[in-house]
Amino acid sequence: MLFAITGGAGFVGSNLAERLLSEGHNVRIIDDLSRPGGKVVDNLNYLRKKFASEMSSKKFEFVKSSVANFEEMKKNLAGADVIYHLAAQTAVTTSIKDPVHDFATNAAGSFNVLEAARQVADNAALLYTSTNKVYGNMQNVKLDEKQTRYEFADSRYKLGISEDFHIDPESPYGCSKYAADSYFLDYHRTYGMKTVVFRCSCMYGEMQKSLEDQGWISWLVGRIINGKKITIYGDGKQIRDILHIADVTEAVSEATKKISATAGQVFNIGGGEDNSISLLELMSFVQKETGKKSLYEFADWRLADQKVYISNTEKAKKIFGWQPGISKEEGIRRQIKWESTQ
Template sequence: MSQQDRNPRKAPVAVIGGSGFIGSNLADSLLSDGEPVLVIDNFSRSGVEQNLEWLAQKHGSRLSVETVDIRDGSSLASALAPAKAIFHLAAQTAVTTSLVDPAQDLDINLKGTFNVLEAARRMNAPVIFASTNKVYGSLPQIAVREADDRYEPEDEAIRANGVAETIGLDFCTPYGCSKGAADQYVLDYAKSYGLPTAVLRMSCIYGPRQFGTEDQGWVAHFLLSALDGRPITIYGDGKQVRDILHVSDAVAAYRGLLGRIEDLKGQAFNLGGGPHNAVSLRALLSEIAAMTGRDVTLRHDLQRTGDQPFFVADTRKIEAALGWRARVPWREGVCDLAEWLLRHRLQPRPETARYVA
């Protein structure tokens, strides 16, 4: 089915990985504005059924669901056929898992994305792809110095603005390679086939509907661990810095980019909280302890492969392109997530929390 054959008022927007954290928030935003949404997911992640149930109860018949694994190209193409646009957020998301099982990581992140692109090419449907700051590697070219509770770049421009898209790609770990290669495939389908595609290279997104695990979703996992009285393992000294972005701001960026996809196709944009929402692990843990009124028990282990001492996204490119900016200050956003987790958190899990940025 070509894009011209669809009735744009009835054709759904597909959210692949739509029962996950960012996907369910994105689906909710679209549905709340009257857009029909098709959620495609294999429901392999713990807790996502709760997100889907929430969407179904809130939005009813405007939501449709297909249980499909993106590694199954034929089933995926059939499921996507009615859609007028595609947000691709499904992925193997953990660096640690990619190191244990690189073949699975490759199949999901690269072959799965290829299947999405091939289906979209047949449909001539736009694709917005969720990439990662890991495509920039461990950033050894950015010299850092130690401050009181954090690392900060020696370079004044990076300190003020963050890391720009021009820093250059440098894949590290199987996860970085699979996501980075997928990132480049998405951009190339705009060059080679004229497909309206774009990439968002995300820093650390957090917020409601995030059930963090020891390997992914570290802001939520830190909060869950503090609320449940479980120790947290920090890999390294805890001075690593990330710019954290509330999911409502991430959703606004995804939707804004789709709205201007014809003008911005073939481009990659960094997406994060920027310098105003940059926080070290130590500072975040102190804030969580104060917020929850509970002491946080820490354990330390060696720094992990591919870790970035400092990553703060330079968001000036996406700000200029969309008029977008991060609106939720990090302390306010973390408080929002803590309140949501108190109401909705899953049963405590026995494992120790671990940091994966």
């Protein structure tokens, strides 16, 4: 089986590639290495070293290419049995500064991947990682404010936000990701392609090359253990349901194995209520675990920053039998260990 992974040098992609190569599959990573900070190349080098013999036997290939180039995508995806489309401009803040680039990568680039797949690999299973940002700011959802966190006040959301929640993307990133999200679902309806959409919440874990505006668990943990100051945008009580990367790769793997049930479907994928945590709670947990004090200051809220987002993962459980398995405490401990080696 050949697995093609766009954005495969990135955080999710390199973890998926590692898992697939360890399982003996053939993997082709397609990435233009454009993630800001230039550090995703370290992920690629790690994989190249670990799977050197797979590289020399061409079971593992790396193609430096941008999803913005349709003709290249046709060549890159030819022969793939499974395509994971992860390549993206991933920060809301960057999308606001440069919406043209954001659109070219996330909307037009994703369309290129999908249409190229239709032309050269139309029988492939094709999974796209969308985002909870398609639900927008969710301003109409009533919240309770507690000492360290916000909570949903409405019992309808006791298990979190499900896939039928009103779509209202905010920010260029939300819009460009949603454009691709709807194309992927529609290519199942219109052309019968085996497309699956994951609307992901906050993912974290090894090989995440965090920046201040993307990958907040890794960023905060790294800053605290290195004694560096953190800026908290808002009041720090905002809640996300964090999902460890090992659970992400498991979800992707299970959804792919059960493609006859998952094709044409959208799933909210996150850590769920049990793994919800606020910035303030994360800082105090890391402080307790490491004995290092968090140094921080507050700044204004960022655009499109939901005060509470928790995924309802019941549909994923029902259709492909997946539930998060790694608790937030265990996952954050793993993150502390990882960041200490960076």
